[in-house]
Amino acid sequence: MDDDRVFKALADPTRRFLLDRLFERDGRTLTDLEEELEMTRFGVMKHLRVLEDAGLVVTRRQGREKLHFLNPVPIRLIHDRWIDKYTERQVSALADLKSELEETA
Amino acid sequence: MTTITEVQTTQVYQVFIKATPEQIWDAITKPEFTARYFHGVTIDTSPSRRQTYYHGELANEADVLEWEPPRRLVHSWISFYDAEMAAEEPSRVSWEIEPQEGGYSLLTVVHDQLEGAPKTAAGVAGAGWMMVLSGLKTVLETGEPLTTF
Numbered sequence: 001m002d003d004d005r006v007f008k009a010l011a012d013p014t015r016r017f018l019l020d021r022l023f024e025r026d027g028r029t030l031t032d033l034e035e036e037l038e039m040t041r042f043g044v045m046k047h048l049r050v051l052e053d054a055g056l057v058v059t060r061r062q063g064r065e066k067l068h069f070l071n072p073v074p075i076r077l078i079h080d081r082w083i084d085k086y087t088e089r090q091v092s093a094l095a096d097l098k099s100e101l102e103e104t105a
Numbered sequence: 106m107t108t109i110t111e112v113q114t115t116q117v118y119q120v121f122i123k124a125t126p127e128q129i130w131d132a133i134t135k136p137e138f139t140a141r142y143f144h145g146v147t148i149d150t151s152p153s154r155r156q157t158y159y160h161g162e163l164a165n166e167a168d169v170l171e172w173e174p175p176r177r178l179v180h181s182w183i184s185f186y187d188a189e190m191a192a193e194e195p196s197r198v199s200w201e202i203e204p205q206e207g208g209y210s211l212l213t214v215v216h217d218q219l220e221g222a223p224k225t226a227a228g229v230a231g232a233g234w235m236m237v238l239s240g241l242k243t244v245l246e247t248g249e250p251l252t253t254f
Contacts, residue, residue, distance in 0.1 A: 026113045058117045058213070069117035076235040077120075077242075080251070 142240030194221030
């Protein structure tokens with residue numbers, strides 16, 4: 001819904017690192033993620049909060065634990081909105097070039 | 106680059122859609138909607154069964170475990186389109202719809218109980234569910250399908 005938040009969340013290496021860790025293994029606790037980083041618990045919490053606000057991380061309660069899940073949908077939507085649009089133009093430019101070259105050949 | 110090092114036995118997907126819970130409920134339960142975003146299959150969901158038709162033929166039947174329109178739908182899942190996946194144990198899919206301020210709804214899809222279905226887990230992860238959810242969002246928001254099947 002809010003592209004700015006997603007781009008901002010992705011603009012930080014620690015947050016990208018956290019997403020990569022969740023990509024490897026999903027559904028992790030704060031304590032678990034904290035062990036991957038040389039950072040205070042509060043620091044990790046702050047980064048997770050930004051990721052959560054951007055919709056890139058979703059938390060679910062399981063018993064007494066709060067688990068963090070990677071939500072890839074916002075990245076997909078950005079892909080649909082930004083990447084597809086531009087690659088489409090490139091592809092059609094190449095298609096035009098091909099037909100032009102083949103016509104003159 | 107990272108690689109998936111283990112099978113995710115619970116997968117969570119979330120998307121905001123500019124639609125009411127009732128519209129989203131219809132889009133996930135009524136066959137005329139699903140054909141436009143769910144990999145081209147027609148899915149008819151009743152309070153007890155979720156029947157999937159492919160080219161007009163009944164291709165798969167799943168149990169509906171919870172039916173609370175327009176907020177919560179839970180059903181069993183078998184990836185029938187692949188013989189190896191189809192032979193795995195059934196997993197579970199939950200759709201949760203929460204209305205938000207400003208005419209939006211938050212749709213959460215949880216695909217879990219995938220312990221007995223590693224190939225299915227890898228198959229539906231990422232692109233699989235994302236195609237469905239971004240397609241659903243596009244159909245509801247623009248009235249047009251994201252892709253043609």
